[in-house]
Amino acid sequence: MHPSPHRSAFAFLIAVAATAAAPADPERTASGRARSAPVLTVYFENDIFTGTDRSYSNGVKVSWLSADLTDWGPPGWRTQLIGLLPFLNRAEGQKNLGLALGQNIYTPTVTRDRVPDPADRPYAGWSYVEAAFVSKTAAVADTFSFQVGLVGPNSLAEDAQRQVHRWTGGAIPQGWDYQLRNEVGANLVYERRWRLYARTLHGTLGADLIPHAGLSLGNVQTYANAGGTLRFGINLPSDFGVQLARPGSVGGTPTDDLDPRVAPDRNVSFFLFGAIDGRAVGRDIFLDGNTSGSGRSVDKRAWVADGSLGAGLIGGPWQLTYTQVWRTREFRTQRGSSTNFGSLTLSRAY
Secondary structure, three states, X not given: OOOOHHHHHHHHHHHHHHHHOOOOOEOEOOOOOEOOOOEEEXXXXXXXXXXXXXXXXXXXXXXXXXXXXXXXXXXXHHHHXXXXXXXXXXXXXXXXXXXXXXXXXXXXXXXXXXXXXXXXXXXXXXXXXEEEEEEEOOOEEEEEEEEEEEEOHHHOHHHHHHHHHHHHOOOOOOOHHHOOOOEEEEEEEEEEEEOXXXXXXXXXXXXXXXXXXXXXXXOOEEEEEEEEEEEEEEOOOOOOOOXXXXXXXXXXXXXXXXXXXXXXXXXXXXXXXXXXXXXXXXXXXXXXXXXXXXXXXXXXXXXEEEEEEEEEEEEOOEEEEEEEEEEOOOEOOOOOOOOEEEEEEEEEEO
């Protein structure tokens, strides 16, 4: 019995990510302890925070980001493969490996109809594994991310949503028979973030500005994006800002020992932030439908933007953040108000 193509792809992705950096040691400070610690992050995104149940209905993701690495491991085919990617092999700075698992669920506005409105977005699910490679200095971070996963019934999104609604007593969505068909999906994602402005305003009060730009190529999502984040607070973490559970987000490790997650004498932080992100969308399988052209689809908009506000709290190695996101209309026949949802993340440096 031969392994299925998507299982082989999953295995290859994990093998490349896990073994490429395994022999490398964390970079050490003069004191002998790691400059940064590994970070485990749990993301939960849902429109329940806004009292709705439509469009981007739910997203969950668990990611792990390694402590700083000196290199990508001993020479071999894995490091040669990573070497083909630009920006990851700068001599200065730090390197990190990231791994993640996630699932996104999308539904139309009305979920009680057994036959959904063909002018509304189709039911869809996306379950994936992700490997990310990060190269950063105190001022700039480059991330390449590979996602491989499943769209359609095999994503188990229908089962997940139905079970959650049973637990919470919510109405069971009725139109999943019309969801996108099974398809193996893949994305290659690149993003650069700059920490351009990091200033102490008074005592421990500070602010920073973190612009970003990126590109995603794949049969699931193809887009170019750009935006930025402004943070203001006490003992700001020395990283590249809070991210949503989207391609390329694998959390952030401290870039120095002054970060409150690893600094014993300043281990409490509170901050507020605002962010914007604009995307030129070439493909969105959750709106365009299956690559084969079969099944349901809607006429997507080529330009989509997100605006968000949030707050973060750090206590020792723990960080909790909440982000409220407002998204412009994503397709031409979209009814009701534009999409908005909440994003809750909990991470721990250890």
